[in-house]
């Protein structure tokens with residue numbers, strides 16, 4: 428059937444009109460994303476480069492790596508009291524609750540450091556600490572029979588002193604207060620306690636973020652103290668190092684809030700009370716838009732998301748820089764086949780990370796020699812304070828993931844700025860001298876890789892929200 432020209436024209440007009448409507452309604456709802464493009468601040472690469480690299484190459488690898496036992500168990504003290512104010516509110520909802528591991532749930536090789544298995548001597552023999560002690564002892568006995576044997580035995584007092592000196596030297600590099608040696612630290616299974624919506628909000632949560640931005644972030648000189656939150660437009664009044672610090676914290680904040688939106692309690696099953704953790708969990712687009720749309724955030728939401736990409740690139744660079752160290756790790760849990768798998772998966776991930784061409788360039792920071800040392804010291808002090816503030820978070824699950832992500836970021840900063848890996852080229856194996864010079868504890872490695880996993884997950888989930896909208 429032939430259509431007359433006027434009918435055709437009318438159809439074309441209706442089609443064009445509908446397309447425009449669709450375009451404008453996408454534009455309207457797409458506002459979290461339309462400003463989320465172009466170059467990432469302080470870096471040389473674009474948002475979409477990171478999206479592609481992360482979503483195709485990094486995210487799937489991390490997803491399976493983080494299921495491995497080495498990365499699954501994190502040792503943390505969730506009972507340390509808040510050093511700054513008396514704990515005003517404790518989240519009582521079951522969503523906030525964290526269940527520490529029982530002794531039989533922890534992999535054999537990690538048990539040496541737990542307090543409740545002193546009686547299990549067989550486990551102690553397989554702990555990482557014992558394993559290395561045993562290796563050293565074996566070396567000693569074989570030398571005993573040779574003529575040039577040198578007795579290197581030290582008095583107990585001298586050994587203690589050396590331990591203290593070493594601890595002091597290490598602490599100089601550290602950006603975090605370390606939990607793992609605390610008496611009260613316990614292993615937590617991260618897979619059983621996923622980061623998601625907990626309902627933790629209001630005065631207690633605001634006090635934490637406010638204290639971080641107001642007292643522990645560098646601030647533009649003329650920013651008013653009654654508004655603790657820093658406007659992105661004023662960031663150029665800060666120097667590069669101060670901006671990097673702010674962007675890293677803001678990016679972490681954006682990542683935490685992205686997670687609670689992407690793993691939100693959509694409905695409670697069978698009308699059970701709020702205290703029941705069972706229910707339907709999934710992405711909540713409305714919540715995401717409320718938190719990141721320019722309309723509801725004074726134009727800041729997209730900038731906060733850009734900061735998330737920034738902190739992603741910062742941790743990515745730290746992993747690339749520490750690759751020679753991380754490639755020579757054993758990822759020991761006492762289960763040889765699993766440990767070997769973990770080592771291979773980690774090497775594969777590190778190869779992908781090293782292949783990224785636009786890494787964050789930390790060598791541009793702390794260059795002005797007169798100011799550099801002072802600024803670096805302040806940078807470290809601010810960050811250490813933030814690690815202590817994590818003990819004031821009034822919801823155990825938020826505290827667990829807050830501590831882990833802050834320790835992961837602190838470990839990344841230690842890798843980037845301790846100076847000890849600066850001259851180590853990418854494709855070499857670390858010799859024993861370098862390994863002695865630069866040390867990461869098991870918890871530091873676990874937190875670094877998991878924290879990066881969280882950022883990778885956020886970038887992936889942001890793309891999910893983008894797809895849902897379109």
Ligand SMILES: Cc1cc2nc3c(=O)[nH]c(=O)nc-3n(C[C@H](O)[C@H](O)[C@H](O)COP(=O)(O)OP(=O)(O)OC[C@H]3O[C@@H](n4cnc5c(N)ncnc54)[C@H](O)[C@@H]3O)c2cc1C
Nearest residue numbers: 623624625626627628632635656677680681687731825829
């Ligand atoms: C360490 C920590 C971990 C948490 N973990 C969880 C969790 O696992 N699950 C959960 O449900 N809740 C968690 N929360 C709570 C959550 O982060 C929010 O505080 C809460 O949902 C209330 O949100 P809000 O919209 O009032 O603003 P908030 O996120 O509390 O932010 C307060 C103010 O900070 C500014 N702001 C917001 N985002 C940024 C940014 N990215 N950069 C700079 N400034 C910003 C805004 O002015 C905002 O009004 C956690 C809180 C903390 C402190």
